[in-house]
Amino acid sequence: MSNVNVPALAVFVLFFVLVTAMGFLASRWRRADNALHLDEWGLGGRSFGTWITWFLLGGDLYTAYTFVAVPAAVYATGAAGFFAVPYTIIAYPLVFLFLPRLWSVSRVHGYVTPADFVRGRYGSRPLSLVVALTGILATMPYIALQLVGIQAVLDVLGVGGGANANWFVKDLPLFIAFGVLAAYTYSSGLRAPALIAFVKDTLIYIVIIVAVIYIPIRLGGYGHIFDAAAHKFSAPKSAGSLTVPDNKQWTFATLALGSAMALFMYPHSVTGVLASKSRNTVRRNMAIMPAYSLMLGLLALLGFMAIAADVSKGDKAFNAQLSVPRLFADMFPDWFTGVAFAAIGIGALVPAAIMSIAAANLFTRNVYKEYLKPTATAADETRVAKLVSLLVKVGALVFVLGMDKQAAINLQLLGGLWILQTFVAIVGGLFTRWFHHWALFAGWAAGMTYGTWKAYGIASPATKHFGGNAAEIPGIGETGYIGLTAFVLNLLVAVVLTLVLRAVKAPDGPDETKPGDYRAEAGDDELENAPEPVAAH
Template sequence: MSDDLILGTSFIIVFAVTLFGAGVGKKKSTDMEGWLVNNRKMGTFLVWFLLGSEIYTIFTFEGLAGYAYINGAAAFYNVALNDVAYAIGFMVLPTIWLIGKRFRYVTQSDFIEGRYQSKNLGIFVALASALIMIAYIDLNITGLSAVIQVIGQGSISPTWADTIGFLVLAGAVFFGGIRGNAWQAVIKDVLMLVAVVILFVVIPIRYFGSFGYMYGSFVRKIPSHLVLPGVSKKLGPVWLITTVILNAVGQWMWPQWFGVAYTAKSPRTLKLQAVFMPFYQLVKVAVITIGFAAVLILGTSKPGNNVIMMLALKTFPQWFLILFTVAAILAAIVPAGPIVMTSSSLMAKNVVQGLNPRISDTTVYKMTKALVFPITIIALFLTIVVPSLIVSILLVAYDFISQLFPAIVLGGLFWRRATKEGVLAGMLSGWAVAAYLVLTKHDPIGGWNAGMVALLVNIVVFWLVSLATKPVPKEILTNFYQDAFPQTPADPSPNTVEVIVD
């Protein structure tokens, strides 16, 4: 079977999965609430796969193996961060769901606008988040290109590979909505799990004879890959700890994951996800192990993004590569769906309608779907012009999105003295510090993750400025938190918050 036939067959299967998702989700995607949050009726099964698909992406399938291949034990940061993030999600996502249901919020910026009673702050956060999220779309397109380059062995150029991925992704999102994406995620996760398990079982036996001998070879031949900072030279224990904390608090700051909380049919659904989602971590441990094995099997001169697909190409017969190719392509396309959807909804609902409230909800819904294509094109352009290692893209994006943590969790849920001025000053300070440290190549700085340093600056500025400025009136906050914190005395006013126009 030729490489072109493998790719062609794989894309036909991917296209069929895309049509399936579009067909399943189309009936539920007649308005913004149905298209974006499935009318808040998604059960445990679909939320499980939707969150799993969003968190375990092409990054897990390819990028993490490549990061372990290049940086060794530093890759374990990505296992630890999710476990910490699930604990945070268990505590905060049900509260966010209760507030979202009360006021029919569908985006992260809706929440921020309501909490701080500031339409301008909601618009600003929506615009900034949409721009940061383009990096995540870029990550998925980069991963897709790596798959096609390895399997195609030069038969399809990276530009054409990226373009094909863009067309499939944009079409799936436009027609299927969040429910269609969830069903696509079910297929994607099953295939990805099967592919990783097969790799994890076959590679040790094929190249080392047994698991025991493989791990023994790691200790004897690549010991620097098993310690910190080891082969990475500068990613030591302090970097690991600060990176885990930063990424864990930042995980639910991504608007697409924040929005998944709105899709659930009850807070209990979200708690169940937090309890059982860590089982997915076994996949990451397997992928990191495969990355270590690639050092011994392939040498140390290969592009990091490509090693897992190169091992598949080297190890399995061509006809069997279809499974891996389909799984990898879906791992790039399916998780990008909610990211594109959320970016377009933030731009249409929170930015455009925020600036011009006279625009009808029907027009906003149509505009949201129309923005799917230009937003994905921007990500495609950046992928072609500025290619990078998948994990590097993700780490830098986390540095910036994590700066929303004080606004959403600290002030959004727990500290009622927080103000819109404090939120804005803190975010701008955090972004400025993160940008400076990253652009001047001071990441890590003194062993610390640069984004964590930026977040600490953010929190201090957020606290000081909030103390010096006027908070939202208590009676409005009492009404805002009524369902989330029922011990608060009931407010006799209507169960909606009147938004103060800045």
């Protein structure tokens, strides 16, 4: 540990202690009369207003991995790494159309998860189960990548010993971060990340604004930065370019569209939405969330700055995931490097907490209560959810420590493909009851099978399987995002089989929702008679 950046580490630890205290104190924030209720622990009492929801969703969607991976992609590939910017621009107008409907029907019927809605809408336990399991499966590698983000910061800080250090000493800081995260999530539920998100998002905005002004001044201006990037990508063996090549434009466009469609299918995204106190809160947030897209565009530029700063120091084996931490360490004073690293570290804790809560909600409501203990009380559900949230974090920690980091990245990309296959059942159900539940189940199975099979067959220099997420689109001949191709197959199977099942008059499951449920707002009759969350002080 001789290379430890002591001032930066001190600032990092200071902020870490601050958010830890906030995490535990959050249990007293708007505390309910009875905290042993899943609405309270898992959804914060469904009481968050516009600003709390905005910070919560921002803290949830813009993660430490975003902070590290988006500039790393730009550093390694150039323009292709900017796909995250258009996809977030597309996402918010898209989800504005259906998330208010999901909030309303969920509030009327007390739904906690997307799988709850699917169960109520289609009357199908199997379809609800696969939606829940897909959500859990897609979330696990996402949680693991938050720990990867923390590891990247700790590596650059010099904490944990060198390459020859004892494995326990090397990973001790990660164990400590995991333990603190697990403890305050167990204690405070969704209130902890909601409160900490204020600190996390504020730090990120400060760091990004300072970085896009201060670093270019040190590097000789944006002209020099783009010249350095152009020089790197013009090299004969370069894997990137400053513009998206003609043969990759379909990949870029389909990846952006597919990612936009998948973003709010993730259970942690839905958890933040369902925690809102009103339908209008959801709508206002979808209108103001694009402010984060501006931040994301500025964040992506850090990849070009890392090229101009030569953070690799000529090391051909340099890990692009370290480009932003190295850039900050090289460009900023030590104390502000600590602030920047704290923003990344806290940016891992907030989404990891929300993701583990969302996965726990899915297991508790759609596996435990549905199949294992139908008579479970609200207190039983809350206790099980708390325990499962711990197990999910343990699984993520074991994954990070026991597997190659590239495997975590590959599985997270695969998770996006998987979660997109729930789109037809969830979003389709918010607007129509036409689809037959067995047709939706078959469409989900077809999309999952095709997408996983195609991804398995892709090799890369770093891995033999799951080495990418783009393949030739059947019938078009262009290369595109596998997840979107699988989604189209999913939709086609669902439509064709629904026509067949309707023609033979196959029995359908009961629909417990009514048309008015999808437009309900606070004060409406539907909500006056709805299951109330536990009253808060």
